[in-house]
Amino acid sequence: MLNRWLLAVLGPVSAAATRLFIADYGGTLTAISLTARDDNYTATVIYTTQECAPNPGWLTIDPSESVLYCLGEGLGTDTQNGSTLSSFLINADGTLKRVKTDTTISGVANAVVYGNATTQQALAVAHYNGSAVSTWFLHGKGEFSLNQVFPFTMPHPGPVADRQNGPHPHETILDPTEQYLVVPDLGADLVRVFSWDQDTSDLTPLEPLKAAPGSGPRHGAFWNPYGLGCATGCPTYFYVVSELAGTVTGYEVTYKPNRGGLSFREVYKAPSYGILTEGKITLPSEVHVSPDSQYLVIANRNDSTFSIPQRNGSVVVSDSLTTFALQYDGTLLWHQTWPTGKPACRILHKAPSLIQSVSTGGSIPRHYSINSAGTLVAVGNQYDQNVAILLRDPSSGLVGKEVVKIELTGNVTCVVWDEETSVNTFGY
């Protein structure tokens, strides 16, 4: 029903192809071609490589160089340099050519490209186990070299909660103005904030955001309701999902003058599952603002909300993907179209409200990505070793049925759309 309704909204889909890269703990990095003819989606393996083995954990695409960075976690290693950073050139046909692999301090979790594209670009890598961020000079065409290891210390003397034995940075995020790096630290209950030197790419720590004790901030997403073109005085928000508390917290962000940092004021907090459910322990993994800039989407692990009956009578348990409508004025409804023209920047009331919870098509959705058209969501279900492709209607924000399931040979850790270098995308 929902699928038919979504298709009616979206109109007929012509044949098109786009690509995905998938990392799994089994050691494989997989390139997938996704094609669609009407509502018949087909996923085909283009290429696989073990060159990020033994445990690929994260993928970052640098579209300006057509380079894919793969972080190799090195599960269970307690050696100082137990992880790896590998770079691959993305060929026009979706195959990959490895350029370089280097060892890094342990526990790589996530990476982001930062810096000035015309002068010096760098890669910042969060090390969960290594309790640090490392930065790498990018020399173009996938070449890189270590710049800096920036170790973190705990702001409080001992663990507040389990898994808070030390700083555990989990993500590196660029703010929308690309002046700051923010780093949620699950172990230290901080979102650390850095600026960097334009010439050396070295990080300078600034005043962090203090999250609730024991909450374990994991991933975050910025939101500019009026876009970046809006003149000064327009609001910026930052949403953090906290893994240990199972919450989503919204902050109003203020930019200090002279690149002096960010200040945060909490404006909203809710369970990341949307509603409080007795006995449920949800572990939010990933959060994004949708490409249409109207919705906040969160993947929740371990809530076992859905049961998917199989043809042979067995049942597969699935976790949830929740969608919240981002509201900036209490009088607006969630399906309100975005205002045009110069906004009045005064915010009367804002709170994301839950509009939907859907099945991710499997257990422990470690990661998900929305395509740039906002029409498809790829969810990596870690424990079921699959990626489910779900339809999404960008105007209502509703996520619909699964159109194809990609089975992998290891626990899935990361899935990214390769749109900048793909020939075609599912745009409308």
Ligand SMILES: *[C@@H]1O[C@H](CO)[C@@H](O)[C@H](O)[C@H]1NC(C)=O
């Ligand atoms: C869907 O597409 C695949 C591959 O092109 C084809 O083998 C299959 O028959 C199609 N299924 C339907 C229901 O059209």
Ligand SMILES: *[C@@H]1O[C@H](CO)[C@@H](O)[C@H](O)[C@H]1NC(C)=O
């Ligand atoms: C890093 O991992 C090793 C091996 O699991 C563990 O012994 C060590 O305590 C971890 N370090 C931190 C800071 O969690």
Ligand SMILES: *[C@@H]1O[C@H](CO)[C@@H](O)[C@H](O)[C@H]1NC(C)=O
């Ligand atoms: C880890 O790597 C760094 C940088 O390459 C190196 O200086 C250091 O000696 C290595 N440590 C170990 C224990 O191998």
Ligand SMILES: *[C@@H]1O[C@H](CO)[C@@H](O)[C@H](O)[C@H]1NC(C)=O
């Ligand atoms: C990048 O560097 C160039 C050359 O120094 C400079 O002209 C430009 O303004 C810089 N861009 C940003 C966004 O800082």
Ligand SMILES: *[C@@H]1O[C@H](CO)[C@@H](O)[C@H](O)[C@H]1NC(C)=O
């Ligand atoms: C997953 O949820 C169950 C309750 O349904 C709970 O017993 C378990 O501890 C949770 N797992 C984690 C890792 O929190």
Ligand SMILES: *[C@@H]1O[C@H](CO)[C@@H](O)[C@H](O)[C@H]1NC(C)=O
């Ligand atoms: C039923 O099919 C699922 C895959 O859809 C499989 O994992 C499961 O083992 C099967 N169960 C039985 C009882 O055959």
Ligand SMILES: *[C@@H]1O[C@H](CO)[C@@H](O)[C@H](O)[C@H]1NC(C)=O
């Ligand atoms: C892989 O998935 C299985 C469930 O299928 C789970 O028991 C195991 O802990 C997972 N291991 C990792 C490293 O993700």
